[in-house]
Amino acid sequence: MTVRRAAWLAGGCVLVVYVATLAPSVTFWDAGEFIAAAKTFGIPHPPGTPLFIALLNTWARILAVLPFATATNLFSAVCTAAAVGLSAWLVAHATRSTIAGFAAAICAGSMSTVWQNATETEVYSAALLLSLAAIVAGERAGATGEPRWTVLAAYLLALAVPLHLSALVATPVVLLLAADSPHAARVRNALTILGAAIVAAGVARLSISLIVVGVLCIGGAVVISRRRGMSARASITALCVVGFALSAVLIMLLRARFDPAINQGNPRDLADLGSAIARRQYEVAGLWPRQAPLWLQLANWFEYADWQFALGLGPTVTPTVARVAVTIGYGALGIVGARWHRRVDARTWRATLLLFVCGTLGVIVYLNFKAGASFAWNFVPDDAHHEARDRDYFFALGFWAWGLWAGMGAFALANARGRAWIGAFVAALPIALNWRAVDRRLEPEASMPRMVASSLLDPLPHDAVLIVGGDNDTYPLWYYQQVEGRRKDVAVVTLPLLNATWYVAELERRDGLSAGRSFDENERAAAVARSAERKGRPVFAAVTVEDGARGVIGSRWTLEGHVLRLDSDNQDSDSSQVVGIDTAAVRAAAGRVDRWMAGRKVHPALDPVHEYFSAALDCPRRALAIGAQTVQLASLDSLCKPR
Numbered sequence: 001m002t003v004r005r006a007a008w009l010a011g012g013c014v015l016v017v018y019v020a021t022l023a024p025s026v027t028f029w030d031a032g033e034f035i036a037a038a039k040t041f042g043i044p045h046p047p048g049t050p051l052f053i054a055l056l057n058t059w060a061r062i063l064a065v066l067p068f069a070t071a072t073n074l075f076s077a078v079c080t081a082a083a084v085g086l087s088a089w090l091v092a093h094a095t096r097s098t099i100a101g102f103a104a105a106i107c108a109g110s111m112s113t114v115w116q117n118a119t120e121t122e123v124y125s126a127a128l129l130l131s132l133a134a135i136v137a138g139e140r141a142g143a144t145g146e147p148r149w150t151v152l153a154a155y156l157l158a159l160a161v162p163l164h165l166s167a168l169v170a171t172p173v174v175l176l177l178a179a180d181s182p183h184a185a186r187v188r189n190a191l192t193i194l195g196a197a198i199v200a201a202g203v204a205r206l207s208i209s210l211i212v213v214g215v216l217c218i219g220g221a222v223v224i225s226r227r228r229g230m231s232a233r234a235s236i237t238a239l240c241v242v243g244f245a246l247s248a249v250l251i252m253l254l255r256a257r258f259d260p261a262i263n264q265g266n267p268r269d270l271a272d273l274g275s276a277i278a279r280r281q282y283e284v285a286g287l288w289p290r291q292a293p294l295w296l297q298l299a300n301w302f303e304y305a306d307w308q309f310a311l312g313l314g315p316t317v318t319p320t321v322a323r324v325a326v327t328i329g330y331g332a333l334g335i336v337g338a339r340w341h342r343r344v345d346a347r348t349w350r351a352t353l354l355l356f357v358c359g360t361l362g363v364i365v366y367l368n369f370k371a372g373a374s375f376a377w378n379f380v381p382d383d384a385h386h387e388a389r390d391r392d393y394f395f396a397l398g399f400w401a402w403g404l405w406a407g408m409g410a411f412a413l414a415n416a417r418g419r420a421w422i423g424a425f426v427a428a429l430p431i432a433l434n435w436r437a438v439d440r441r442l443e444p445e446a447s448m449p450r451m452v453a454s455s456l457l458d459p460l461p462h463d464a465v466l467i468v469g470g471d472n473d474t475y476p477l478w479y480y481q482q483v484e485g486r487r488k489d490v491a492v493v494t495l496p497l498l499n500a501t502w503y504v505a506e507l508e509r510r511d512g513l514s515a516g517r518s519f520d521e522n523e524r525a526a527a528v529a530r531s532a533e534r535k536g537r538p539v540f541a542a543v544t545v546e547d548g549a550r551g552v553i554g555s556r557w558t559l560e561g562h563v564l565r566l567d568s569d570n571q572d573s574d575s576s577q578v579v580g581i582d583t584a585a586v587r588a589a590a591g592r593v594d595r596w597m598a599g600r601k602v603h604p605a606l607d608p609v610h611e612y613f614s615a616a617l618d619c620p621r622r623a624l625a626i627g628a629q630t631v632q633l634a635s636l637d638s639l640c641k642p643r
Helices: 003-020 031-040 050-062 068-095 098-109 112-118 123-144 147-158 165-179 186-205 208-227 233-256 270-277 294-305 321-344 346-367 392-415 420-438 448-457 475-482 501-511 521-534 547-553 583-597 608-617 619-626 633-640
Strands: 465-468 491-494 539-542 556-559 563-566 578-581 630-632
Touching: 003 068, 003 098, 003 112, 031 050, 031 068, 031 475, 050 068, 050 123, 050 233, 068 098, 068 112, 068 123, 068 321, 068 346, 068 392, 098 112, 098 392, 098 420, 112 123, 112 392, 112 420, 123 147, 123 165, 123 186, 123 346, 123 392, 147 165, 147 186, 147 233, 165 186, 165 346, 165 392, 186 208, 186 233, 208 233, 233 270, 294 346, 294 392, 321 346, 321 392, 321 420, 346 392, 392 420, 448 465, 448 475, 448 583, 448 608, 465 521, 475 491, 491 501, 491 521, 521 539, 521 547, 539 547, 556 619, 583 619, 608 619, 619 633
Parallel strands: 465 491, 465 539, 556 578
Antiparallel strands: 539 563, 556 563, 578 630
């Protein structure tokens, strides 16, 4: 088997696995926003990922025979499978063993974090492919000394800005491989690639000084080339292609002027475009002070590492004996594989080691996470000190390096006994061990997000205004409206976004809804509700909106299934804050949920968001069970939130 065939075989095998477990529709978190933005060629949350959206839009048009969400989910699968193929080629070429390359790539591609990114519309799969492509280009630049590979590596790293900045984590690896070379051009290669990466980082941070330093690095490469009698064309070309790659961010500037349905940040001018690229809408943590103790941030990584090889043996955030045993086993295989790799090819071993360090310690130090969403509640009990979700996906490159070594270790042990194919089998075993936990064809991943959107939007009267509480009860609704074209008459108002000036202006521009002058998001929501009532538009709130926010918006509500209708006399000073229960509407909502769940295959879900929305969908049934006509507003959360 040739090196190329090993790459195609590895990529093809994991692609079959990813397609077999592909989400059939929208999933929670950012997927709904990305799918809706791709459909409308819009602008998702900062930094906007314009290249990713453009690629998704084009891909889905080519695969127009598929449902739009299925096509965009498939894009992630193909990107990850391509990354597996590149890794198989790289390892097989370096170690001169096609089976080792196949085993390493298969094992890396079956890590649960990588697999889950591959089966939904998420930018991290495309970023993984970009990282691996840049690493291969850097390796070729160092191995051959050919300037075309240096230009390609510089171009690919610059694409991280319009695609996703997580790809820049691979920069030190690309530099190492380009500089670790017997060819005289190694200094030129390294300076050119370093300059490209610094320019990209400067654009991402809106730092003129970084951009100048990056250009000077490329200029230094030009000077060195001429002094040594080499052509400077590669460095000059690299600077040009870096500028071309970075120009993709202008897609947002152009699209914003057409005001697409998904237009977060509305970057209509250069100032707003810069704010979007630099993510100034968010409070980005610096390196210091640490948002959680460093030992706790490291412990979070170990929590996520335990999920990688055998999540199906314990699909829970709590460690299980069987799962930990497998994790330790593959950790040992990783050590064996690293030692074998170093003996066979020290150059790519150093690169893999650096990838592991950058993808673990580098990410921990630079991103400065809070405690994980499912970790250390006894140590950090305050919600404000926990991430909104588990951030295992940021460590994908580190897990990838570990998976490569574990696959090599399985091969090395088996090959020493003349049974190399057994090593490939052991390397692929995580596919079976993870399958039950990551199969998105099963509930709740398969259709719960769409069910949430349908339950919130479909029962509403025409031209209603619906107030929702956050990303996961917003993005599926955007998907439902923009991709499936349903209930576009409903104005969805997202509470946290009311803090953003651009969003307040968007509500006024599109729906004629005024948020007033208050700086408090709940007060702004109350102003939006009053503005809607003046226009004769009924106002509703999702059951997931916190009772404190509902109390500010109005004092009297009626539960109508999965939404609450704001009563017209809600500002009556003599009334207590109570919720009436529309028994007929609540019974109908409970029946819809029962019919949805009938006969569906369900498996345990790791992400607590599914438990959260299971409780929200179960809210009508619980309301019927209490047999009352009214409940206190503050008591509603006990009906509609996880117990």
